[in-house]
Amino acid sequence: MQRIEREQAKKYAFDWRDEPLLRVDCGEPFEIETYDASTGYFKTQADKAVPGKRPGFDRSPPLANPIGGPVYVNGVDRGDVLVVTLDDILVDDYSWIAVGPRRGPLGESTRWPELSSDYTTRIFRHTPGPSGTTRDGTLRFNDRLTWPITPFVGTLGVCPDREVVTSLDGQGPWGGNLDIRDFAVGNTIYLPVYHPGALLYLGDVHASQGDTEFTGTAAETKSTVRLRLSVIKQKRLPWVRIEKPDSIISVHADRPLEVAVETATVNLMDWLITEYGFTPTDAYCLVSTCPDFRIHVYQMCKIARLSFVAGAELPKRYLVT
CATH class of the missing domain: 3.10.28.20 (Acetamidase/Formamidase-like domains)
Incomplete structure (x- = not known):
């Protein structure tokens, strides 16, 4: 099976000029190994979201939210619809969330100063389920709270028509950083195509997330995503x-x-x-x-x-x- 290795999945833009990392046929299964949104920076609670300490944050926009791709799909042309079927998402053994000053809507809170006065990183351990893997595993929020791991792909899209947009805040009819919990195994995603081969990118997997992703990060994690792509010829969609x-x-x-x-x-x-x-x-x-x-x-x-x-x-x- 063809695969994009994790060290290859470190692009930070949807860029139609990139050389494809894979070329696949319609219906051919393949895998993308993804980094978490920090490109591996957050490993322990001691790793704080201080911009000056984070690799890539000396750039504007910062190098955050890495994606793997592009994937060129044989037989797909401009004006088609790319059909994405997610077959499996296997997450890592932990995920993280990071809050602190000027991060999210309460990053300047005076009501709860602990949210805005210091940086806090939480690490969530993943316990394997009956299968022996995290596919049916549990996320441990703290000593009292756990819930089933419910993974999804946070950033998914094809290259937009003319623009080159970042994986951090790029969004459009073509996809992007949308953090949609329904980009999950068993569901099918439809994306309008703007370039030959579609040029798909994927990354930013979450082990779980609440509606709105209120803090700006959820349970961010590494993963391996298995998927298949197919095409609907010459069909127009207004959006994803x-x-x-x-x-x-x-x-x-x-x-x-x-x-x-x-x-x-x-x-x-x-x-x-x-x-x-x-x-x-x-x-x-x-x-x-x-x-x-x-x-x-x-x-x-x-x-x-x-x-x-x-x-x-x-x-x-x-x-x-």
């Missing part, structure tokens, strides 16, 4: 889409949050109208009355130029008119 076994999700990122929510909902309506035979009136009324229509706020953290990421979700059982 996700298909789960039992639902569909339309994604959008913008500021303010209400724009992201509204656009994700409108794009979901477009999906219902163009592919499932809904009339515009039926789609409009459905999202306002269906008790199982859901809005997710995946990412709403104050880091660099990141926009807020929303998803509009509808169960598949309603996709019958």
